[in-house]
Amino acid sequence: xxxxxxxxxxxxxxxxxxxxxxxxxxxxxxxxxxxxxxxxxxxxxxxxxxxxxxxxxxxxxxxxxxxxxxxxxxxxxxxxxxxxxxxxxxxxxxxxxxxxxxxxxxxxxxxxxxxxxxxxxxxxxxxxxxxxxxxxxxxxxxxxxxxxxxxxxxxxxxxxxxxxxxxxxxxxxxxxxxxxxxxxxxxxxxxxxxxxxxxxxxxxxxxxxxxxxxxxxxxxxxxxxxxxxxxxxxxxxxxxxxxxxxxxxxxxxxxxxxxxxxxxxxxxxxxxxxxxxxxxx
Amino acid sequence: xxxxxxxxxxxxxxxxxxxxxxxxxxxxxxxxxxxxxxxxxxxxxxxxxxxxxxxxxxxxxxxxxxxxxxxxxxxxxxxxxxxxxxxxxxxxxxxxxxxxxxxxxxxxxxxxxxxxxxxxxxxxxxxxxxxxxxxxxxxxxxxxxxxxxxxxxxxxxxxxxxxxxxxxxxxxxxxxxxxxxxxxxxxxxxxxxxxxxxxxxxxxxxxxxxxxxxxxxxxxxxxxxxxxxxxxxxxxxxxxxxxxxxxxxxxxxxxxxxxxxxxxxxxxxxxxxxxxxxxxxxxxxxxxxxxxxxxxxxxx
Numbered sequence: 001x002x003x004x005x006x007x008x009x010x011x012x013x014x015x016x017x018x019x020x021x022x023x024x025x026x027x028x029x030x031x032x033x034x035x036x037x038x039x040x041x042x043x044x045x046x047x048x049x050x051x052x053x054x055x056x057x058x059x060x061x062x063x064x065x066x067x068x069x070x071x072x073x074x075x076x077x078x079x080x081x082x083x084x085x086x087x088x089x090x091x092x093x094x095x096x097x098x099x100x101x102x103x104x105x106x107x108x109x110x111x112x113x114x115x116x117x118x119x120x121x122x123x124x125x126x127x128x129x130x131x132x133x134x135x136x137x138x139x140x141x142x143x144x145x146x147x148x149x150x151x152x153x154x155x156x157x158x159x160x161x162x163x164x165x166x167x168x169x170x171x172x173x174x175x176x177x178x179x180x181x182x183x184x185x186x187x188x189x190x191x192x193x194x195x196x197x198x199x200x201x202x203x204x205x206x207x208x209x210x211x212x213x214x215x216x217x218x219x220x221x222x223x224x225x226x227x228x229x230x231x232x233x234x235x236x237x238x239x240x241x242x243x244x245x246x247x248x249x250x251x252x253x254x255x256x257x258x259x260x261x262x263x264x265x266x267x268x269x270x271x272x273x274x275x276x277x278x279x280x281x
Numbered sequence: 282x283x284x285x286x287x288x289x290x291x292x293x294x295x296x297x298x299x300x301x302x303x304x305x306x307x308x309x310x311x312x313x314x315x316x317x318x319x320x321x322x323x324x325x326x327x328x329x330x331x332x333x334x335x336x337x338x339x340x341x342x343x344x345x346x347x348x349x350x351x352x353x354x355x356x357x358x359x360x361x362x363x364x365x366x367x368x369x370x371x372x373x374x375x376x377x378x379x380x381x382x383x384x385x386x387x388x389x390x391x392x393x394x395x396x397x398x399x400x401x402x403x404x405x406x407x408x409x410x411x412x413x414x415x416x417x418x419x420x421x422x423x424x425x426x427x428x429x430x431x432x433x434x435x436x437x438x439x440x441x442x443x444x445x446x447x448x449x450x451x452x453x454x455x456x457x458x459x460x461x462x463x464x465x466x467x468x469x470x471x472x473x474x475x476x477x478x479x480x481x482x483x484x485x486x487x488x489x490x491x492x493x494x495x496x497x498x499x500x501x502x503x504x505x506x507x508x509x510x511x512x513x514x515x516x517x518x519x520x521x522x523x524x525x526x527x528x529x530x531x532x533x534x535x536x537x538x539x540x541x542x543x544x545x546x547x548x549x550x551x552x553x554x555x556x557x558x559x560x561x562x563x564x565x566x567x568x569x570x571x572x573x574x575x576x577x578x579x580x581x
Contacts, residue, residue, distance in 0.1 A: 033372045039350040040369040112386035117374035
């Protein structure tokens with residue numbers, strides 16, 4: 001049986017995934033190839049790989065009928081790139097009222113991959129971080145899946161980001177030398193952050209989907225573990241010892257790092273959304 | 282329970298440009314048991330596409346700067362973006378000792394699925410035979426190696442034409458359409474192109490002389506035979522592949538393919554080098570590949 005994908009959707013917040021994946025790895029039923037360094041996003045890749053079967057592109061100078069005369073040799077860099085089939089109106093792929101070719105092939109490749117993945121008999125799920133589109137692709141492909149939405153207090157994320165700059169001296173994308181935490185908070189995608197919080201606050205647990213707070217994961221791991229197992233319909237088992245990743249940020253920690261004006265910014269701009277998710281404002 | 286039908290057996294047409302590949306595909310297309318898109322110049326290469334598509338999975342870790350794991354995750358795939366091999370090291374499930382790699386699985390599944398769909402399509406079309414056996418495609422030699430690696434049974438037709446006529450046809454066709462093609466470079470003289478052309482052609486002639494006769498899965502078809510006696514070629518190929526090819530049907534379509542010709546008529550395309558070729562280039566051929574041409578039965 002193919003593993004059921006568990007798509008973990010999280011906004012780009014450094015370090016948030018590590019404690020979650022440490023917990024997921026501790027589940028005997030969970031397989032994953034994700035690791036923080038040299039990420040392997042196999043499921044996302046296979047979706048993209050199958051998707052080129054889903055539509056024909058207009059020929060381009062690089063990808064036309066002649067390109068298909070070039071053999072798939074490893075030493076030809078250009079031959080490694082490909083897009084959809086260059087002939088539009090392909091009757092073999094979508095001309096018949098049947099399962100689209102890309103969907104058939106995604107299911108087949110996912111199954112083939114799971115067959116080849118060294119795994120234990122207990123493993124039933126495969127966890128991978130991804131964007132929202134990955135879950136949408138699972139729906140289109142009619143593949144069973146689960147989606148875990150990981151939410152985190154944006155103040156915590158800001159504080160962690162700021163401390164990392166102080167520690168490493170490296171400015172992440174979007175930050176300049178003249179920025180302060182407040183100027184960054186006021187500028188950086190604040191509408192997107194608020195909208196995301198609003199969306200997550202509206203999520204209700206279902207068989208396919210669950211919203212989990214990062215802070216619950218690190219502050220109340222036993223409860224988070226039990227909730228996850230219940231949602232996945234796995235038998236209850238005690239939380240095993242999970243090694244710390246160094247990325248466990250309790251709720252209170254950001255309060256020591258951020259000044260009042262920053263806190264006030266969040267309170268005024270997205271206080272309602274924060275409260276809806278159970279964050280103190 | 283009925284057994285699953287066998288996937289279509291690839292029939293690769295290996296050819297140099299201007300050697301009659303379109304005419305041969307016309308002939309193959311007269312059998313309803315040979316699948317391929319009947320759209321001139323018959324270059325919708327499903328087999329090559331699926332090979333390249335599956336091959337992507339064999340190339341994990343071939344990272345390019347603009348194709349990263351983050352990009353894979355961030356961008357929706359539905360916009361028809363390019364794909365490249367996975368930009369991460371070979372994951373455990375891509376290849377396991379004792380089991381075929383994932384790219385083999387991907388290709389075989391795609392080919393089975395394509396075959397089934399092609400059969401259904403043929404079966405849906407009135408007058409076509411539901412028992413499609415072959416899939417024909419204009420191809421290139423390296424694809425054979427990939428098919429052999431995948432364990433895909435296939436047959437090959439090598440097209441042979443006097444290379445001196447090919448050269449004349451290339452120049453005439455370029456002139457006719459008013460653009461430069463077939464790797465001719467604007468800056469080079471005809472003699473210079475002929476030297477380059479011969480380098481490549483010498484290798485091919487040797488394959489035809491040394492390898493093709495020993496290959497039980499290969500047959501050589503001469504352009505000159507197709508022009509002079511297409512029914513005989515049709516009968517020979519029909520016997521070999523167990524289907525019926527209809528030369529008369531091709532001959533009836535001749536006018537439809539006039540744009541593809543560069544001579545006054547099919548018969549005028551044979552031996553045109555005697556009338557049109559510069560003597561210095563004729564000498565070059567005699568010097569460089571005279572032995573091979575003679576061994577293949579061409580006048581030198």
